[in-house]
Amino acid sequence: MTTDKTAAAHGAVLKDTPPEGGGPLVELRGAGKSYGNIRALHGVDLAVHSGRVTCVLGDNGAGKSTLIKIISGLHQHTEGEFLVDGEPVRFTTPREALDRGIAAVYQDLATVPLMPVWRNFFLGSELTKGPWPVRRLDIARMKRTADEELRAMGIVLDDLEQPIGTLSGGQRQCVAIARAVHFGARVLILDEPTAALGVKQSGVVLKYIAAARDRGLGVIFITHNPHHAYMVGDHFTVLRLGTLEMSAARSEVSLEELTNHMAGGAELAALKHELSQVRGVDVEELPEADDLSAPLPASSEGNS
Structure with a gap:
C-alpha cells in the first residue's frame, strides 16, 4: 500500500488509503476547539469508516474529551470542518448527533x-x-x-x-x-470503556467492540492503553497537547511504535537521562532517544 507521509508537529502523520465501499461516515478536517484564549484542540484530522475501529489515544490533557464532545454534539468546533456522510454539520445538541446515527457511551454508562x-x-x-x-x-x-x-x-x-x-x-x-x-x-463512540476494568473484563469489552465493527458500525475507541487499542484497532490517531501526534493505519505501525508515539519520545529520552543519574537503575535496555523521537518510516508497496 502506498503511503503519503508528512511530518507533524511532534511526530509522523501517515495517511492510509481509505477502505473500499464509500467515504467516511464521520470526518474531521483541521478541526479545533478554543475556550476563550485556551486552545484545547487544533488541526485534527479524523475519518471514521463503516466496519472499522478508529482508536484515539492520548495521555490526560491530550484533547480526547474535547474531540468526543465535538463529534457527539455537546460542543461545537471553532475551526476546521466537521462532516457527516460528506455533509458539513454543526450540531448544537447531542440529540442532533443521535438523529444522524452518532452515539456516545461514556464511562458512567448513564445507567x-x-x-x-x-x-x-x-x-x-x-x-x-x-x-x-x-x-x-x-x-x-x-x-x-x-x-x-x-x-x-x-x-x-x-x-x-x-x-x-x-x-x-x-x-x-x-x-x-x-x-x-x-x-x-452507525457511529459508536466509546469513552475509555476498559479504563476501570481488570484484564478479563477488558477482554470481554474488546470482544464486543470487534462484534460492533463486524456488524458494520464505525467505532471510535477512546483509550490511553495502546495494548487494548492494538488488539482491535484498524486505524490509530494519537493526540498530544491538543494536536495530532500521529495518524496511521494498522499496517503502518507496530505496537512498540504506537506506544512510543503516545508516550512522547522526547519525554522518554529525558526520563532515561534522569534515571541514568540514579544509582541502581539500569537504563541500558531502554530505547535510545533517536529511536523514540524519529518519525515512522514510510512503507513500501505491498507491505500491508
Whole structure:
C-alpha cells in the first residue's frame, strides 16, 4: 500500500488509503476547539469508516474529551470542518448527533444501578401500548427486544430482571453498546470503556467492540492503553497537547511504535537521562532517544 507521509508537529502523520465501499461516515478536517484564549484542540484530522475501529489515544490533557464532545454534539468546533456522510454539520445538541446515527457511551454508562437490565436498556425510550391517555409500558415487548438484541451481540444473561448494578463492569459496558446499536447508531463512540476494568473484563469489552465493527458500525475507541487499542484497532490517531501526534493505519505501525508515539519520545529520552543519574537503575535496555523521537518510516508497496 502506498503511503503519503508528512511530518507533524511532534511526530509522523501517515495517511492510509481509505477502505473500499464509500467515504467516511464521520470526518474531521483541521478541526479545533478554543475556550476563550485556551486552545484545547487544533488541526485534527479524523475519518471514521463503516466496519472499522478508529482508536484515539492520548495521555490526560491530550484533547480526547474535547474531540468526543465535538463529534457527539455537546460542543461545537471553532475551526476546521466537521462532516457527516460528506455533509458539513454543526450540531448544537447531542440529540442532533443521535438523529444522524452518532452515539456516545461514556464511562458512567448513564445507567440506573437498581433498575433491571431490560429497563436500563430502554431508559428514556420506553415502549408503550394501549390508547391515550391510558397508555402503559409494554414490558413484555421490551424484555423480548432487549434479550434479542443482547443475544445478537453475543451477550447471554440468565435474568433480565436483575439490577444492572449487579453485573460486572464489562457486562454493563456490553449492555450499553448493544443499546446504542439497537437505537440506530452507525457511529459508536466509546469513552475509555476498559479504563476501570481488570484484564478479563477488558477482554470481554474488546470482544464486543470487534462484534460492533463486524456488524458494520464505525467505532471510535477512546483509550490511553495502546495494548487494548492494538488488539482491535484498524486505524490509530494519537493526540498530544491538543494536536495530532500521529495518524496511521494498522499496517503502518507496530505496537512498540504506537506506544512510543503516545508516550512522547522526547519525554522518554529525558526520563532515561534522569534515571541514568540514579544509582541502581539500569537504563541500558531502554530505547535510545533517536529511536523514540524519529518519525515512522514510510512503507513500501505491498507491505500491508
